[in-house]
Amino acid sequence: MDKMVLIDLETQDFRVETGIYEVACLAVENYEIVGRLYLAKEIPGYRGQRKYGFGFYNISRDPEYISRFQDFMEKHPYPIVAHNCSFDRKFLVYYRWLPADYPAYCSIQAIKAADGSLPSYALDYLVRHFHLAPAADHTAMSDTENLYRILKILRPRTWIPLGSEEFRPYGPRIKPRPLEEIDLPIATTDRLQGEVICFTGDSPYPRHIMQEIAIKNGARVVNSITPRTTMLVTGRHPGPKKLAQARERGLPIVPDHEFLARLNLSDRDITA
Incomplete structure (x- = not known):
C-alpha cells in the first residue's frame, strides 16, 4: 500500500x-x-x-x-x-x-x-x-x-482491510509456554491457584502472553469454556459465544484491565 x-x-x-x-x-x-x-x-x-x-x-x-x-x-x-x-x-x-x-x-x-x-x-x-x-x-x-x-x-506487502472475514487482529494463535519455560519479568506466585481461566477478545498483550501471565500466577488456561472453567477474562470485542456460555454457567467475567490490576501489573511493561 x-x-x-x-x-x-x-x-x-x-x-x-x-x-x-x-x-x-x-x-x-x-x-x-x-x-x-x-x-x-x-x-x-x-x-x-x-x-x-x-x-x-x-x-x-x-x-x-x-x-x-x-x-x-x-x-x-x-x-x-x-x-x-x-x-x-x-x-x-x-x-x-x-x-x-x-x-x-x-x-x-x-x-x-x-x-x-x-x-x-x-x-x-x-x-x-x-x-x-x-x-x-x-x-x-x-x-x-x-x-x-x-x-x-x-514495507509490508500484505494488507487486509479491517472488518473483512479474513481479518484477525493477531493472526494464528501462539501457544503459551509451559511454566518452566516462561521468562516474563514477573514473579511466580500462587495468586490464581485453582483457577481455570479462558480468555476472549483483544487485550493489551497478545493472547499467549495473557495466558502465560495466568500460568505464572498458578492458573491453568483453556481455549474454550469447559465444565472446569472458573473464570472468563475479556478484552475488546469478546467472543459472544464465550460470553453467553460463561453467563449461562454463572462464571466470573473479569475485564482484562481488572485482571492485570489484581496481579499488580497494570502499569508494567511485562514484554521486556
Whole structure:
C-alpha cells in the first residue's frame, strides 16, 4: 500500500465513552511523510506525566478539532492505518470523526505478515526490537512516528482491510509456554491457584502472553469454556459465544484491565 494515513489516539481507557484526548496523523506516500496533523488541548498547570492522553482535555466532541481532522483527511483521502486499528477506528466512528465504512487497516496484522517470527507485536516490543527507542512513549505523535519508522523498515506487502472475514487482529494463535519455560519479568506466585481461566477478545498483550501471565500466577488456561472453567477474562470485542456460555454457567467475567490490576501489573511493561 503506497498511500496511507497513520493514526494514533490517546484515550486514557479502553471504553469508548472515555473520549479522545490526543490525535496524531501522518500522511504517507511511498513511505515518505507528506503531511502531519497533531490535535490536543493541554491542561494548564498539569504536573503529571503526559502519556495515554493524561494532561489533556477531552476533544471528542469539539467541532474545531473534528473539522481540522476531517480537512486533513479530505486533503489526504487515503486509508487509515493504526496499531490495533479496530480500537482507534471505534473511537473515530463513535464520535463521528470518520464514517463507519472508511477504509482501515491494522498495522499489527501487516507487520505479522511481513515477519511472523516475532514473539510480540506490541508497539513497546517493536520499538526496542528495531532499536528505535527504549520503549514506546504512549503519546500520540511519538507512537505514530515510531510506527512509520517500523513500516518503512518492513514495507509490508500484505494488507487486509479491517472488518473483512479474513481479518484477525493477531493472526494464528501462539501457544503459551509451559511454566518452566516462561521468562516474563514477573514473579511466580500462587495468586490464581485453582483457577481455570479462558480468555476472549483483544487485550493489551497478545493472547499467549495473557495466558502465560495466568500460568505464572498458578492458573491453568483453556481455549474454550469447559465444565472446569472458573473464570472468563475479556478484552475488546469478546467472543459472544464465550460470553453467553460463561453467563449461562454463572462464571466470573473479569475485564482484562481488572485482571492485570489484581496481579499488580497494570502499569508494567511485562514484554521486556
